[in-house]
Amino acid sequence: MDIIKKRIQSIDVLRGIIMAIMALDHVRDYFHINGMNGSPTDMETTTPALFFTRWITHFCAPTFVLLSGTSIYLQSLRKTKKELSWFLFTRGLWLMFAEFTLVGFGWSFNISFDFFFLQVIWAIGSSMVIFSGLIFFRYWMIVIIGIALTLLHNIMDYVIITNDNLDVAANFFLITEFEPYAVGSIRIMTAYAILPWTGIMLLGYGIGKWFNSEVRPETRRKSLITTGSLLIVLFIGLRLLNDYGDPAPWETQRNSTYTLLSFLNVTKYPPSLLYTCMTLGPALIVLALIENIQSRFTAIFNIFGRVPFFYYLIHIYIIHILCTALFFAEGYSFEDNFKLKMSFAFRPEENFGFSLSIVYLIWILVLVLCYFPSRWYNNYKSTHKQWWSSYI
Template structure:
């Protein structure tokens, strides 16, 4: 039974490692591709199939990351009291919010004035953990009902838009409506991760952890993984085909078959629609089904990244941004342009900046390979020092 428990945890870390490696592709694209800072790679008027796919494949990252954060919370609390789990989730959630607003914002911009504030996935995970710290005291059936309601029902709120910059409108933007706000002092606030569906997704991820309890039958778990994974994909196809609910933007027939297919799969991430979560979490569950007992050099490679997700996240963003600065210097640009300030953003100083997509892929592969030894060393350090409580926050 001990060996089985280890395999279960490894399959989760392998999945997390795969999506985190893919996540680096999206962030390299952000800093290296032509027009990426101001353009939309899913805009059907300007995109290409390979560019669309480059963005689409990275859609798996945030929802899987959030979902598995809930699962990890359950596994962490499996031998803890509810009070101990509450303390961990609440304090770690606050810690993640701090890291997002102070450390991550600086890494993304290199702006010491903090004129740009970007609220992204670390922020969403932190806020969701704080909420989960309270939800854990409820019966599991109630947690399931709340999670399903937030994930499946939040699209019913899509038509609600609170205009202006009042307190009520800002609260609504934080909860459900993606927005970019500019303060009177010129600071820009990117509210990309409205919280309602992310809180629900983490709650469902928490309950998903029950499948990985030590006494849970492995055969039954695989049946659940297969059924839930396929069910999510079928739900996506049915709802997307009906085109009546589940996403902010319906698909439509375009001037070519290729663009029509792209329109069908162009689902909303901000906030993540029901269909967005179906098409991302479904394959993730099938991945866990397929890789539960598989162990190869390839899975060991991704296991390293999945074992140290927070360390990897901040390190890969720092490396990508530094590489972008170096790239500007090499190509004769001004490295200061890669210090992204509110003034520079509004003046679109990087509007014509960027490299071809093949450069993006080369840099991505280089970043992932470069980070591997550092992540492996840190993983081994964590394994050798499990008694250090503070490592659970990093």
């Protein structure tokens, strides 16, 4: 087996694109006038523009987690199973720790550290820790586990849990209730149930085999497009049946546009089977189509995709710092921050922010501000082989 020595640009470019799109959703959270007190997927209050601003960002987390699994497969061609297991275990623990510290603080600016909202970095870190054990399994066993987790976890939609301890465990591993749990004076709430995301990571490991140097590019392209198309067909078929695969059935709305929105409004927390098919199907097709594209456009997103955790970290702080500046510019004081009911520090829940068009302009500003430090760090990683750089 030939060992892949060069990074595969299409993986980095697609990862960079979806991470740039991810920033749009986070800018909307902090700067849209209804970012904290309304749902962009509520059929009663949303608009098509607002809905699709949220919907397009649905592609981000599953694509990122899938490509993380693909990267793990490519690492398995360069490392022994023992070496890769240790790396996944330690990097997973680091990401879980980062969610409680650097990442969590960037989201909240909460200096008391008494509330933790566990999100995608937590899920990726936890999945890596689980994968550190599964990596010793045969390739086909890992793929089967990934398929089983993705196909079957929606069985929980039909299960009623009455035991409190089982409910807590299920809420961390299989379901999402957005229920905070008290640990002494600290409250912890998770948005990303671990095992469905682990399943997606294992699927990413499975498609990693198509990027082996022994696989011809046209064969890889055909495999990606065929699999992506089948996932889209599966999504449409199961969604039309309106039964298994998502806990939120679609309904006929006041007109055809909103009926379409309802059809596309599948569940992210946790990622339902239909959500996974809807997002990963197009992602695989795009991954196939961009493999041979070399342009200024792909070069920019290649930078973001090569330093994903670094980009993720700085984009949160940049967005929240800009929001804090607006907070004081609008006449709020530091004391107001603790008098108003807020989900995040320096972000009032009502009468704060801008229209959707201004949100898009702020998003572009954030991407520009993220690009230059990301380019610097990518250059640093390329010229300085430090052991810790693979963790950031």
